[in-house]
Amino acid sequence: MGRHGFRRWLSRYRHYGRQEIRNPERELFLFRKRLWLTGLAMLLLFGVLLGRFFYLQVVAHQQYQTQAENNRIAIVPVGPSRGTISDRNGVVLAQSFSAYTLELTPSRVGDLEATLAQLGELIEITPRDLRRFRRAMDESRNFNSLPLRTKMSDEEVARFATYKYRFPGVDIRARLYRQYPVGEAAAHVLGYIGRINERDVEQLTQSGGLLNYKGTDHIGKTGIELSYEETLHGIVGFDEVEVDALGRAVRSLTRVPPIPGDHLQLTIDLRLQQLAEQALGESKGAVVAIDPNNGEILAMASMPGYDPNLFVEGIDVANWERLNTSPDKPLLNRPLRGAYPPGSTVKPLLALAALTSGKRTAEQSFSDPGYFDLPTGGGKAHRFRDQKPDGHGRVDMHKSIVVSCDTYYYVLASETDIDDTARFMSQFGLGQKTGIDLEGEAVGVLASRAWKRERFSGSRYREEHRRWYLGDSISAGIGQGYNNATPLQLAHATAMLANNGVSYRPHLVKRIIDGTTGQVKEIPPEETRRLELKPAHLAAIKKAMVDVNREGTAGRIFKDAPYTSAGKTGTAQVFSLRGERYVEEQLKRHLRDHAWFIAYAPAENPKIALAVIVENGGFGARAAAPIARVLFDYYLAGKRPATAAKPDDNDNDWDE
Amino acid sequence: MPIRDNFFVIWLRFTHRIDGPLMAIVLLLLAVGAVVLFSAVAPDTGRFIQQMKSIGLALIVMWIVANIPPHRLAQIALPLYLVGVLLLIAVALFGVTVNNSQRWLALGGFRFQPSELLKLAVPLMLAWYFQKVEARINFGNFLIAMLLIALPAWLIKRQPDLGTALLVAASGFYVLYLARLSWKPIFLMVATAVPLIWLFAHDYQKQRVLAFLDPGADPLRSGYHTLQASIAIGSGGLTGKGWMQGTQAHLEFLPERHTDFIFAVYSEEFGLVGNIVLLILYLALLLRAMVIASNAPSLFGRLLAGAITLMLFTYIVVNMGMVSGILPVVGVPLPFISYGGTAMLSLFICVGILMSIQTHRKLVST
Numbered sequence A: 001m002g003r004h005g006f007r008r009w010l011s012r013y014r015h016y017g018r019q020e021i022r023n024p025e026r027e028l029f030l031f032r033k034r035l036w037l038t039g040l041a042m043l044l045l046f047g048v049l050l051g052r053f054f055y056l057q058v059v060a061h062q063q064y065q066t067q068a069e070n071n072r073i074a075i076v077p078v079g080p081s082r083g084t085i086s087d088r089n090g091v092v093l094a095q096s097f098s099a100y101t102l103e104l105t106p107s108r109v110g111d112l113e114a115t116l117a118q119l120g121e122l123i124e125i126t127p128r129d130l131r132r133f134r135r136a137m138d139e140s141r142n143f144n145s146l147p148l149r150t151k152m153s154d155e156e157v158a159r160f161a162t163y164k165y166r167f168p169g170v171d172i173r174a175r176l177y178r179q180y181p182v183g184e185a186a187a188h189v190l191g192y193i194g195r196i197n198e199r200d201v202e203q204l205t206q207s208g209g210l211l212n213y214k215g216t217d218h219i220g221k222t223g224i225e226l227s228y229e230e231t232l233h234g235i236v237g238f239d240e241v242e243v244d245a246l247g248r249a250v251r252s253l254t255r256v257p258p259i260p261g262d263h264l265q266l267t268i269d270l271r272l273q274q275l276a277e278q279a280l281g282e283s284k285g286a287v288v289a290i291d292p293n294n295g296e297i298l299a300m301a302s303m304p305g306y307d308p309n310l311f312v313e314g315i316d317v318a319n320w321e322r323l324n325t326s327p328d329k330p331l332l333n334r335p336l337r338g339a340y341p342p343g344s345t346v347k348p349l350l351a352l353a354a355l356t357s358g359k360r361t362a363e364q365s366f367s368d369p370g371y372f373d374l375p376t377g378g379g380k381a382h383r384f385r386d387q388k389p390d391g392h393g394r395v396d397m398h399k400s401i402v403v404s405c406d407t408y409y410y411v412l413a414s415e416t417d418i419d420d421t422a423r424f425m426s427q428f429g430l431g432q433k434t435g436i437d438l439e440g441e442a443v444g445v446l447a448s449r450a451w452k453r454e455r456f457s458g459s460r461y462r463e464e465h466r467r468w469y470l471g472d473s474i475s476a477g478i479g480q481g482y483n484n485a486t487p488l489q490l491a492h493a494t495a496m497l498a499n500n501g502v503s504y505r506p507h508l509v510k511r512i513i514d515g516t517t518g519q520v521k522e523i524p525p526e527e528t529r530r531l532e533l534k535p536a537h538l539a540a541i542k543k544a545m546v547d548v549n550r551e552g553t554a555g556r557i558f559k560d561a562p563y564t565s566a567g568k569t570g571t572a573q574v575f576s577l578r579g580e581r582y583v584e585e586q587l588k589r590h591l592r593d594h595a596w597f598i599a600y601a602p603a604e605n606p607k608i609a610l611a612v613i614v615e616n617g618g619f620g621a622r623a624a625a626p627i628a629r630v631l632f633d634y635y636l637a638g639k640r641p642a643t644a645a646k647p648d649d650n651d652n653d654w655d656e
Numbered sequence B: 001m002p003i004r005d006n007f008f009v010i011w012l013r014f015t016h017r018i019d020g021p022l023m024a025i026v027l028l029l030l031a032v033g034a035v036v037l038f039s040a041v042a043p044d045t046g047r048f049i050q051q052m053k054s055i056g057l058a059l060i061v062m063w064i065v066a067n068i069p070p071h072r073l074a075q076i077a078l079p080l081y082l083v084g085v086l087l088l089i090a091v092a093l094f095g096v097t098v099n100n101s102q103r104w105l106a107l108g109g110f111r112f113q114p115s116e117l118l119k120l121a122v123p124l125m126l127a128w129y130f131q132k133v134e135a136r137i138n139f140g141n142f143l144i145a146m147l148l149i150a151l152p153a154w155l156i157k158r159q160p161d162l163g164t165a166l167l168v169a170a171s172g173f174y175v176l177y178l179a180r181l182s183w184k185p186i187f188l189m190v191a192t193a194v195p196l197i198w199l200f201a202h203d204y205q206k207q208r209v210l211a212f213l214d215p216g217a218d219p220l221r222s223g224y225h226t227l228q229a230s231i232a233i234g235s236g237g238l239t240g241k242g243w244m245q246g247t248q249a250h251l252e253f254l255p256e257r258h259t260d261f262i263f264a265v266y267s268e269e270f271g272l273v274g275n276i277v278l279l280i281l282y283l284a285l286l287l288r289a290m291v292i293a294s295n296a297p298s299l300f301g302r303l304l305a306g307a308i309t310l311m312l313f314t315y316i317v318v319n320m321g322m323v324s325g326i327l328p329v330v331g332v333p334l335p336f337i338s339y340g341g342t343a344m345l346s347l348f349i350c351v352g353i354l355m356s357i358q359t360h361r362k363l364v365s366t
Helices: A002-021 A024-059 A061-072 A112-122 A127-139 A154-166 A198-207 A223-227 A229-233 A270-280 A317-325 A343-357 A397-402 A406-415 A418-426 A449-455 A470-477 A487-498 A535-550 A625-637 B002-015 B020-041 B045-066 B070-094 B114-132 B139-157 B162-178 B183-200 B203-213 B224-236 B262-295 B299-323 B341-359 B361-365
Strands: A073-078 A092-104 A146-152 A170-179 A193-195 A218-220 A237-243 A249-256 A263-266 A285-290 A297-303 A365-368 A371-377 A380-385 A393-396 A502-504 A509-513 A520-522 A527-530 A566-572 A594-601 A608-614 B096-098 B101-107 B110-112
Touching: A024 A061, A024 B162, A024 B224, A024 B262, A024 B299, A061 A073, A061 B224, A073 A249, A092 A112, A092 A154, A112 A154, A127 A146, A146 A154, A146 A170, A154 A170, A218 A223, A218 A229, A223 A229, A270 A285, A270 A297, A270 A625, A285 A487, A285 A625, A343 A397, A343 A406, A343 A418, A343 A487, A343 A535, A343 A566, A343 A594, A365 A406, A371 A406, A371 A470, A380 A406, A393 A397, A397 A406, A397 A535, A406 A470, A418 A449, A418 A470, A487 A502, A487 A535, A487 A594, A487 A608, A535 A566, A535 A594, A566 A625, A594 A625, A608 A625, B020 B045, B020 B262, B020 B341, B045 B341, B070 B101, B070 B114, B070 B139, B070 B299, B070 B341, B114 B139, B114 B162, B114 B299, B114 B341, B139 B162, B162 B183, B162 B299, B224 B262, B224 B299, B262 B299, B262 B341, B299 B341, B341 B361
Parallel strands: none
Antiparallel strands: A073 A237, A092 A146, A092 A170, A193 A218, A237 A249, A263 A509, A285 A297, A285 A608, A365 A393, A371 A380, A502 A527, A509 A520, A566 A594, A594 A608, B096 B101, B101 B110
């Protein structure tokens, strides 16, 4: 433009200004023109606004209406109340109750640490609560509401409510808790529930059940709580609530109430159960008691135990370490998953097998030298020893069971094909699942040629590992060698024997009681097998077992019992002595033999059959049989022991 | 009836500086405002009562201002302007900093924001200046006028408070426009202002503009206000959800629902019909104000009344535009409706000035 141009531009305004002075009329006119021009602009812009309103409120109204509704209404799932578990007499073993929890949504809390510190001044928060909270935070996404303090008192709830405005993202909620009032009793049977973790979510997603867990925090992890999860859980309900911008429920619009889970009444008799647990005492071991007439499990004890209450809100590290790394394995459900060599407890069944197959008659007898020599070729022999070095003298089938003569069974085994034996034994449920209504049952081992071939099929093994030797048969002949059985399997087999070859599926749930209507559904006994056995054969075996408790290996234990019982002791070797004589005192405790005892009573009309194992208990008669006596006394005669009958440790003349 | 006559005389004395039509329109707007505010602050009636008290005080101030003749107002223009600028300088030197902005002066216990004062002081000053130089209006005058606008605007901008700076600049600019600054520099000023504003704008302000262009893109942050307000208005439909029935407002989805976003509450509860009623009331207000400006006998009166009219119009359009999502979010209250004592007071001073200009007209002209 340059200097010249600027001057000219400037002069136009001088001129413009001067011109106006001369004409005030025109000046007013021009002012009004400008003013009313803005009026036009106003109308125009108001028109634009009106157009915008028309668009929002008429054209797009439906869309915004929906958005407002979506803003306003939230569907809140309401978890159902979990069913109660009680024993056969109605004693509560597991129950749910509602309590207030202080919960924190990390994503809505600004400074988490500061908030935690401030909350700690208001309400007692233990280091354990904090640890649990942090772990829950690691496991979940932070927009979830996580419990910080559980089971708040009314006073604490009131105190927090006063200062709630200072804590955005912190709320009080009523939550359902699980409680196991009897603590460690029957812990392995009941199992426990725990917070739903990622693996549970994955499983629920696969099974399509995730929706039903929208309002639930816990799920069964083991035991009955796991196996009957579906029955106990119930069906989720929904609250349609009006929420404000912070997601707080303002009022309830409609409600689909949750359907509470069903209650379970177990077949367990808590008093018998606790008696079994007390009788085991400090020992590791297991007791399974079954009603032979219907398969109801009356007691299923596993020691040492644990308190399932520890697991409900997430177990803390110290307790978990203690339970998980203990050499005593308190978390192991021994009756269900502990597989032990059955030892001499299989002798009655082996004898029955021999009678049934015709290999032996009850009367056939032989002279027991105290050992059995298995020829190994070249004039050499491997010597299998009896527990009694000098032998039992003249031994027939009856005596072989009553005194638990090993040599009798060495000879029998040497003459019997192992596959025939295995086939017969499998009819009594050995080497297979009993079908109990608990998850995770162990199968055990019932050795046969096929089993050995399969077991040693890997490339690490050669043909000589896979072949079946006669020596294998001899070991199996006294319940050692490869054979393994769980206490549950042995109890089940005993019940089957007591019931003359008729078996019922062992089960823990007696009744399912509808959580809403209270309608009772009885679980009927389920017959699983009916063996064709000769009554004379059964009678011979049973008589021998009665005599075990009368005059045999367990005779002293059952002295003066007000009922007739039948039993068989057993000892499972933990440590192979390679032909050396077993001297208990010379062995460390954990290498000592396991003590077994199987029994049923009353002998003429069995009402209870059981299997007892005391790990490293030594001879079955001394450690295991007294426990059976205590349980029979209570169950059949209503007698409670003054003190749990502890066997005399110096008493060493028990033999098998 | 002497008593009745007496009463009538007293009433006339009391009201002869009050412009009837303007008063009627303002009262109607206040009624609408009271109804909406009651709903917007519910269940907190304390704020509602507070607002009623503010309105009462503002009405008294309006009456006082209406009784001051325009030439007296012209006399205080320069001192008011100077005091305003000095206060702005004081703010810059000793002001209280809140939220990173230095806008407040602490005066014996209560805080005071001088920039509010300038919204009125600048048009008053310019109107007075142009009145003074009426006989020889020229480019130099415009240049001085521009400086008179730029100084306080710049002081406010550096507080920083770009929104108020723009409103203050606009109030001055309206006087320039009405004083018939020719179109070319007007366009030139608008054309240079837009990029300049963008340059001065803070990130959060730019964010607001971007959010305004696409509110759905970031629904929980910058665009949240706009989106929730649009949902409120849109869900109101033709006739609205009914008084006290707005879910967006009562469930607290609407932020600032009793202040800058109160229009969304109104719109949700009274619908398009209610909006049209409100637009008509505002149009009537502006029309009356324009008539007053147009009939004002002095240049000072004309320019001041005109500038006030345009300021009112600006507030209305900017607020409604921002709430309904066609303008970016800037903190401008809705005249006579939004909660806030200071805003109410300055509005009624403006109404008082309009009334003064209108009712003193005959005395001046005769």
